[in-house]
Amino acid sequence: MTRKGTAMLRKLEIDALRADLSAVEAMLASRSEADDPIGWYQFSARKEEIEQQLAQVMAAPLAHAELGIFFGGGPVQGSRGINADFAGKALEDLQSLVSKRFSGREFGPLAPRGPVPRMDTSQMLVTNIVRGSVGFVLEEAGANGQMVDTPLKMAVDEIADILSRVGADDEAVFEEAATEMDERLLATLRQFFQRLDDYGATLRVVDGTRDFLLDRQAVSLACERTHGMEIEERDAEMIGTLYLLPESKRFEFHTMRGGERHVLRGAVSPYVIRQIEGRVEDDQPAIDARTIAQTPWRVAIKTRELRERNRPPRNVHALQRLIRPQH
Known part of the structure; x- marks a missing residue:
C-alpha cells in the first residue's frame, strides 16, 4: 500500500x-x-x-493540502453511491470555504460581496472516491515535494479545524471557532450545514492527524449555531504602542480613544508576518519585531462583532497591516 x-x-x-x-x-x-x-x-x-x-x-513530509470528506446518512445508498446533486453542491461549498479562507489569509480581508480574489490558486483536485460511507479525497494540485506547509495546506487545516468545532458539544469549543470566522466564511458555513441537515447527512473529515465525525445531532447543532450568528466587520487605522509575538501570531495594541486608554488583543494576519520578513510586494524592507514597541505605530486593525442568540455581542480583533511608525 x-x-x-x-x-x-x-x-x-x-x-x-x-x-x-x-x-x-x-x-x-x-x-x-x-x-x-x-x-x-x-x-x-x-x-x-x-x-x-x-x-x-x-x-515523509506532508506539506501540501489534502482533505478527506466522507458522507453518510440520507444522501448515501449503502456502498452503492451518493445523491449526485447533494455531492456536487456539498463539494462546491467545501471548495468555497477553502478558497475564501485562502484568499483572506494571503490577500487580505475579503469584501462583503463580490468575487473571491485568485480563486484559481486555491482549487483542489478530487483524486479518489472512497466507497462505504461515500467519500472524496481532495488534494492540492501541483508537486508534493515541499518541505514546509504550503499556504493552501494551512487554509485547509484551518477549515477542518473550524468544521470540527462548529458542531462540538462544548460551547466554549464552538466559541473559539467563531472568533476565526468572517462574514463571507460564515455565509458559506451556514449554507453547507443547512444542506447537510436538509438531506439528513453525516460528515466525517480526515485531515493530517485529525479524524472526526459530525453525526446527525452535531450537524443539526452546527446548522442552528451558524444560523443564529451574525458578524459585522469594520476597519480602522489607529495609532498606539504595538507588542508583537510573531511566533504565536498574536498582538497587543495600546491606544487612546476619547481620552481613555484601550488595549486590543488578537491575531496577526499573514500579511503582517510577510511585512516583518520583508516579503511584501512594494519592496518594503523587513521590520524588526523587537523594535516595534519602541515607538508608536499607525496600524490597520479589523474588528469583527460577533452576535449570537441569547449572548451579549463580542468583539474580535485582527492586526491587518503595519502602516508606518509615528516618530
Whole structure:
C-alpha cells in the first residue's frame, strides 16, 4: 500500500498499515519458530516490510493540502453511491470555504460581496472516491515535494479545524471557532450545514492527524449555531504602542480613544508576518519585531462583532497591516 497508486490520505494509510501490523503480530504470537518455521519466517518478513512502509510514510513530509470528506446518512445508498446533486453542491461549498479562507489569509480581508480574489490558486483536485460511507479525497494540485506547509495546506487545516468545532458539544469549543470566522466564511458555513441537515447527512473529515465525525445531532447543532450568528466587520487605522509575538501570531495594541486608554488583543494576519520578513510586494524592507514597541505605530486593525442568540455581542480583533511608525 503506497502513495504511488491510488491516492490515499496519509492518516488513512498509516491507520491501514498499523492495522496490518497488528494482525501480523497476532499471527506471530499464535505460533513459534520451532513449531512452524516457514510460517514464522513469512510473517516475520511481512512484519518487517510493514514496519518499513510505516516508517517511510510517517517520515515523509506532508506539506501540501489534502482533505478527506466522507458522507453518510440520507444522501448515501449503502456502498452503492451518493445523491449526485447533494455531492456536487456539498463539494462546491467545501471548495468555497477553502478558497475564501485562502484568499483572506494571503490577500487580505475579503469584501462583503463580490468575487473571491485568485480563486484559481486555491482549487483542489478530487483524486479518489472512497466507497462505504461515500467519500472524496481532495488534494492540492501541483508537486508534493515541499518541505514546509504550503499556504493552501494551512487554509485547509484551518477549515477542518473550524468544521470540527462548529458542531462540538462544548460551547466554549464552538466559541473559539467563531472568533476565526468572517462574514463571507460564515455565509458559506451556514449554507453547507443547512444542506447537510436538509438531506439528513453525516460528515466525517480526515485531515493530517485529525479524524472526526459530525453525526446527525452535531450537524443539526452546527446548522442552528451558524444560523443564529451574525458578524459585522469594520476597519480602522489607529495609532498606539504595538507588542508583537510573531511566533504565536498574536498582538497587543495600546491606544487612546476619547481620552481613555484601550488595549486590543488578537491575531496577526499573514500579511503582517510577510511585512516583518520583508516579503511584501512594494519592496518594503523587513521590520524588526523587537523594535516595534519602541515607538508608536499607525496600524490597520479589523474588528469583527460577533452576535449570537441569547449572548451579549463580542468583539474580535485582527492586526491587518503595519502602516508606518509615528516618530
